[in-house]
Amino acid sequence: MNKFHNLIKRELEDYKLLFRNIPSLTISLFFLSVVCANLMANKELLNYKYVALDCGFVFSWIMFLCMDVICKRWGAKASIKVSLLALFVNLSVCIIFYLLSLAPGMWGEFYSTDSIQINNALNKTFGGSWYVVFGSATAFIISSIVNALLNDFIGKRVLSNGFAGFALRSYTSTVLAQYVDNFIFATIVSKFFFGWSWTQVFVCSGIGAVFELLAEVLFSGIGYKVVKNWEKENVGKEYFDYVKKKAE
Numbered sequence: 001m002n003k004f005h006n007l008i009k010r011e012l013e014d015y016k017l018l019f020r021n022i023p024s025l026t027i028s029l030f031f032l033s034v035v036c037a038n039l040m041a042n043k044e045l046l047n048y049k050y051v052a053l054d055c056g057f058v059f060s061w062i063m064f065l066c067m068d069v070i071c072k073r074w075g076a077k078a079s080i081k082v083s084l085l086a087l088f089v090n091l092s093v094c095i096i097f098y099l100l101s102l103a104p105g106m107w108g109e110f111y112s113t114d115s116i117q118i119n120n121a122l123n124k125t126f127g128g129s130w131y132v133v134f135g136s137a138t139a140f141i142i143s144s145i146v147n148a149l150l151n152d153f154i155g156k157r158v159l160s161n162g163f164a165g166f167a168l169r170s171y172t173s174t175v176l177a178q179y180v181d182n183f184i185f186a187t188i189v190s191k192f193f194f195g196w197s198w199t200q201v202f203v204c205s206g207i208g209a210v211f212e213l214l215a216e217v218l219f220s221g222i223g224y225k226v227v228k229n230w231e232k233e234n235v236g237k238e239y240f241d242y243v244k245k246k247a248e
Helices: 002-021 024-040 057-074 076-101 108-113 116-127 130-155 163-193 198-232 237-247
Strands: 044-048 051-054
Touching: 002 076, 002 237, 024 057, 024 076, 024 130, 051 198, 057 076, 057 130, 057 163, 057 198, 076 116, 076 130, 108 116, 130 163, 163 198
Parallel strands: none
Antiparallel strands: 044 051
């Protein structure tokens, strides 16, 4: 029992130091993008035969870019730990949204349209469906682990510490992890609840991953500059010293 208690204590201390060292703006942007991607996944952006994108795509690439810069600076374990807490925050928001959707009050849109159907639709949208939340949460955490481990694996084998090295590890891990994310979500939700064929699952997952990769490519230069500034300013030194001391 004492061993378990000490383990929990060390993990909490690790989390505290990690979040003290990662810039708050990065954490805030990451958590916000996770919540927004989950919410906007309810609305389709493109839907034509084997091309399907939801509006969550606008935020999903931000999630992966944040994971990539965290992984580049703090490593795979840190990226996974941040992702786990982001998942907890997202699930907490989903629960709060669901409870608020049960409140008897009316949405502002009801008073401008006088339509109870719109009011009910908004409640269902923000309240969410259990299978959508489950599918999204499962896809997110598995793809986050895939992204972190692959990013770190490639990073340790790439000699270049410049933009080329950052791009190689980020683009490769992102496109694969995004495919895993899309595939798991499409299998759990679209296949079993919306009647998609396996062809649609495989093809749409791939097309979605490519679109999300292209979005990250456009802004990866910003992520690289952020990481280089962190390295230049020695951001995270307290956490690195703690990890080094713990390993001794």
